[in-house]
Amino acid sequence: MSLPDVALVGDIGGTNARFALVSAGGVQPQAIEILPCVGYANLDDAVVDYLERSGVGAVANVCLAVASPVRGAEVRMTNNHWHFDINEMRDRFGWQAFKVVNDFTAMALGVLHVGADKLIHVCGGGGNPARPKLVIGPGTGLGVSGLVPIHNGWVPLVTEGGHVDFAPTDDIESAILTILRQRFGRVSVERILCGQGLLDLYQAHAEIQGVAAALDTPEKITAAATGQGDPLARQVLGHFCGILGRVAGNAALTLGSLGGVYLCGGIVPRFADFLLDSPFQAGFEDKGRMRPLMESTPVHIVTEPYTGLLGAAEALNNPEVA
Known part of the structure; x- marks a missing residue:
């Protein structure tokens, strides 16, 4: 799969991070992996590991749902040690689009496709x-x-x-x-x-x-x-x-x-x-x-x-x- 073909999506909770790939413009998750947050120093390490596991070296578009308030660029997880800056993550990985939404906002949007x-x-x-x-x-x-x-x-x-x-x-x-x-x-x-x-x-x-x-x-x-x-x-x-x-x-x-x-x-x-x-x-x-x-x-x-x-x-x- 090439960069334009797939996007990365994630649902990051206090204990586990769920990652998947979706086809460009699609919603059905593929290559779902559930990674323990405690096993990674921070989000970027988990993203690198997941992309390697999935056989996709890089993606252009990303959306992550997080169990945390989303205010500004700095995100600190409520119930685990992860924290990250949205702009720094986008620049590091070269993502064209990087959206971060509250996990229950994502839950609501997901209901449309259940x-x-x-x-x-x-x-x-x-x-x-x-x-x-x-x-x-x-x-x-x-x-x-x-x-x-x-x-x-x-x-x-x-x-x-x-x-x-x-x-x-x-x-x-x-x-x-x-x-x-x-x-x-x-x-x-x-x-x-x-x-x-x-x-x-x-x-x-x-x-x-x-x-x-x-x-x-x-x-x-x-x-x-x-x-x-x-x-x-x-x-x-x-x-x-x-x-x-x-x-x-x-x-x-x-x-x-x-x-x-x-x-x-x-x-x-x-x-x-x-x-x-x-x-x-x-x-x-x-x-x-x-x-x-x-x-x-x-x-x-x-x-x-x-x-x-x-x-x-x-x-x-x-x-x-x-």
Whole structure:
């Protein structure tokens, strides 16, 4: 393959860096490699290694999605030691185009190219495909993005919607808010709707009920809730899903996302069957006079593991993405 034939795309997280090649103007990733970030001193070393592994000595166009805020040319990863300057990287490798986008912005753009076989319908009707789409999902934090239609495509929204205030709706949630406020001060929805948040929610429920919090990781809580029938774990994971439904519903109302709601990230697909029978739908649809609107809005779980790479490729080709 020659320089003009392929572009490099990447999805850089706190633990792993996913790289792939895409044909010029295309979005389908090829030669996907997952490299551990800890194995490389910095991004440039990982890029060199990947290009050697893939048999492509150089590329002209690159787009990387990063789990970090993107402000200016200097990028520092939030959860690993990598940092780089966009302009210095472009000059070093001689790239003609080098775009860097937030990982959840890429996730939103990737949803445009996810096949129907990678979507699990949760609830809702047909919606209106010409209206905005909401992309939301718990992982290390709570990512929130959206897609707004324009004449020839879509514009992704860069938001920090995961940091809105957590609003309790009953006495138990008020008690949970008190417990979490004592630990963290201000409590955002991200404090609950993320991996660590699931553990914090579990510990808060245990404290309220006066029982031991026997499980010490979100993975153990999920396993106990879905496979072992642990009553407390099932209650907590169900509550987690209900809160996620409410928050997603609130965001959908704000964005007007009749085009659909897409649940992304690394957590929800692990317990998709549980979520389908959870309070998620009730939380999503319980919006008073807006219930008919919510009932018509389709909600899907995205199970495509490389949505971020699809989104990086879309971002490279999308003129609305700087």
